[in-house]
Amino acid sequence: MARDPHGSLPALMPRLVAFARTMVGDTDTARDLVQEAVARALGARRVPSDPPAYRAWMFRIVRNAAIDELRRNWRTSEEPAAPAVDLWRFDQAQIAKLTVERGLATLAPAHREIIALIDIAGFSYAEAAELLSVPDGTVMSRIARAREALLAAIDSSALRVLKSSHGS
């Protein structure tokens, strides 16, 4: 019996959504994008049978959908919507999460994308290079620059993880 080419899809879903969310900056839009991308993938006639190739193929579909969404937004919206937050329910992990999210939101799309591919999707430099159609060295320098930009964004953000008073 032939193996289901989409067998690894359920396991990929959380990373696909996280990747899309980093690209477009909005959870609901990311979930919708991934659902539409997956529906498209399930209906595709030619599906890569090799698991790494399937994974790259799925991320490429989501990436294309995210790029389309960004183009649409670029035309129609002036400013990305701020995430809905409850100001009085933060703990340190939430502050760290928000700080990173807000830092990511300020990055150039190419920087957000490379961080999403390497840190969230977990691609190697070679895999990311193939997906982006750039040399490996470009991925190496781009991820380094993107992280520096993210650190700078975090540094200039108003949010800080408060230092614990224990032992200090």
Place this chain on the structure above:
Amino acid sequence: MAVESDRSGDVLRLNALVDGELGASERAALAARLAADRDLARAHATLAQLKACVLAAAEATPAPPLPVPRARYRLARAAAAVAATAVVGLVVFIVVVDDPGDRKEGLEVPHTIVELAAFPANPVVPDLTAAGLKLAGVAIESPGGVTTVVANYRGPRGCRLVLRVRPVQGTAAHRDGTARKAWTVGNLAYELIAFGMPAERFAVTAAAAEDATRNRFWPPDSRRLRQASLDAPPCVG
């Protein structure tokens, strides 16, 4: 200049180390330098922490359920993928109404009929194109253990609707949205949830949706639906 170049080379190597991209000899050489150079070690720790934070922030995003494609020829793959999620241990059949015998003469009937083994009847997922809402996906979820068909509709200007259908014996597990309309048809409980849709537009749309589920082969009042969507301000939910 040479110092700057060294620094940028170090940054590249530290990133590559954090990403597991260095070969054994490069890794060993860098590890020796990290042990001796406090600033370099601090930079490495920062990068490693940043990578972990990015991943942790991303993992907090819940994934949606796998969508179930509408067309009949996709049935086998969809069922296999949905079953693989282990969310639903049921065989799922989604068909689009396309049997000419199911049509009233001269009328297009675009509603989606879901055939689900565990359901007492086949839920109808209304076509709301006339209301400016496109069916983005149909999925099977089991919130609180109650198998539920969930249809997501999206439209321009931020408009979004969710239709949930479950057997009447089950209890609704969600209380989300800004407006809702619930009704039952036979043994099925329908619930249409709006997210920021103006009340008047939602009332017209929900009435059309209910009509479609009760009288599945009857098309909606397209003109009224279209007008309601054109007259309404953007959704703000």
